[in-house]
Amino acid sequence: MSSYGEKRDRDDERTRGDLKAMQDGIQSSHSSGRGGSANKKKNTLMCVSFLMILIIAVVLVVIISL
Known part of the structure; x- marks a missing residue:
């Protein structure tokens, strides 16, 4: 049971990291000089x-x- 909880926590962290990277990418594309x-x-x-x-x-x- 604990392995399932640990796996879910890792997946949540990965998802949060992906969302953060996407937001950073969107912000950097909007703030470009073009x-x-x-x-x-x-x-x-x-x-x-x-x-x-x-x-x-x-x-x-x-x-x-x-």
């Missing part, structure tokens, strides 16, 4: 390229399955 429009353009470009890759992959799967 302007918001540059980040927005970069995010838009990444999103569009991801969607294009996804669409191409789906089309290839459909073509291969025919």
Whole structure:
């Protein structure tokens, strides 16, 4: 029973550490010196390229399955 409690405590600590790291990463990305429009353009470009890759992959799967 104690091993389960210890494992849960370790998992809780790990989860708290992950949340802290994510919050630090979010804060550091907001406090960067670049302007918001540059980040927005970069995010838009990444999103569009991801969607294009996804669409191409789906089309290839459909073509291969025919």
